Amino acid sequence: MSAATANAAPPGRRLSLAWAARQRVVIALVLLILFGALRYEHFLGAYNVLSVLRYNSMFALTSLGMCFVIMGAGIDLSVGTTAAFASVVSALLSPYGLFPGLLGGLGAGLAVGAVNGFMVTRMNIQPFIATLSGMLVASGSGLLLAHNQSVSVSYDTDFTWLGQGDLLGFPTPAWIAAAAYVYGSVALNFLSFGRYVLAVGGNEEAARLMGLPVDRVKFLTYVQSGVFAGLAGVILAAQFGAGQPAEGVGWELFSIAAVVVGGTLLTGGVGSVATTLAGVLLLGLIFNVLNFENGLGWISLSAYWQSVVRGVFLMVVVMASSGAARRVARSA
């Protein structure tokens, strides 16, 4: 239903709807940070800020790849198991040094992304099903390589620096994620690739008639998503000291939620890289705030509440953006 509605609406209205949703997520993030800073003593302390950034950098990377895929009107269910697969490959290569580990993880992600892209563009399989297959293939490959166990990384090389190290006082993974988002922002707003993705996602047929390389653009979004997921896998292995073939369960849905909270429409054609990051931080900080709230001792919410809170939060965001859509429709 919403797909039809969104397609029927003039592009201007779709844009302002997405814009409204985007402002909300930034405001909500600022409010949550203010709330935390005023309520908890150590919320803005260096230790908390840095560990939140270090941990959420993996989700930031998978969500960035997901954001481009979704803007191109696709979806990528494979990011979680791709990260797990890449973590195994990079852990196996880590004894040879930082770069072999890094490149191995990226290569694993690239391979899965290329398979996904091939299935979507050449075999014309719907993205949901194609990347579901990709998800199983990546998961199986990771488990096969690792013989169903986690693979410890080598501490003799500087590979673990990628996950545990710091650069200029900030965690290395945070720098990597930040660089990826700068690239994403530039690619979306200033490179033809970003414009093409939006055009393909907005109206594939029109994009084809305009002569855009539709299939190549779609293929590249999946490859890019695979590479970012691979990078997340490298960080996973380096941060926790092991390649973990069974990790990554549910990452794809977390990433989709973050992208949606960030105001990118699942119908494609509209999106923003910066607010995707805001969506990731918002969903990540909810967990953090719950921990602090428990620390105050007033209430004792188990960790299980975090998924309930996240779900309710996603619901509120969706309802709010739907309300914005109706208001825009009335004023038009």
Place this chain on the structure above:
Amino acid sequence: MADAPTIGRKGASFDVAAFFRRYAALTALIVLLAFNFAVTPNFASWQTLNVNLTQVATIVIVSVGMTLVIATGGIDLSVGSLMAISGALAPMIFLSSFGLSYPALGNALAFVAPVAIAGMFGLFNGWFITRFRVQPIVGTLVMFIAGRGIGQVLTNGNLQAFKNPTFQFIGLGRVFGVPCQVIIMLALVAAAAWTLRSTLFGRQILSVGGNERAAWLSGVPVASVKRWVYAISGLCAGIAGLVVVSINSSSDANLVGLGMELDAIAAVAVGGTPFTGGQATVVGSLIGALLIQLVRYTLLANGVPDAAALVVKGAIIAGAVWSQQRGKPT
């Protein structure tokens, strides 16, 4: 398969290639069965049949609801989480002081209440999707995330172990040698296939999926039809949750139904129901689930590791959907 309404060319000559593309999943299933009879040791036994059917039953039960949802052009990601809720509730009911003092009533309530509550959550999905015009993926993602949390919060994340033969009949019992959940599975498949084919509600489901605007203009209560299919999907997930905890003799909200949404969606896709809506085949979903199960069984029975079976499963799903795509005259 049989209940997929299509506009066929009457009297056209029989096209063998098109036939095999259309019935790819069924053909593959038959080939695989033949292969197993020839190669796998002890394949032709009641035990093998029962093991496979018992394992596939929960996936099929969930796929029945999923097929109806996908027939309206939607999708339901929340089924696994609803299984966790229903699986968590049932032992809570019959292990409560009320359930222990009135075992008959407690057991009856342990069957009805969790399924009804899962159905209510399904109805909530439908309401949320229609009321706020949310895309089904996002709408049911809410319950996917929150639902498992609700199950975990209910049980505080603890495993509930139990031994209750009356309740566990649904997962361990047999009627004339046939496992109880297999009977439930077949009954649900038959009921859903009949509903799609021969009832007004079934035609309304297909018309909503085929062209929502046209359905609305011709007086189909689109929102209500959608709410009901999500409710039915919730009910099916609720039943599947009961079956799973009965088989395990324990309920763990962290694990019950984990990944079930993708298994069910894969079964529906392999079975030949297109994601665009408007066409559906419940029997196809049954065949799809059986095919995926049998592939895994064949590989494991012949000494292939489980991880490699995952890769093959992925390839089977992609291959089945690809062959159906090619079968379509576009």
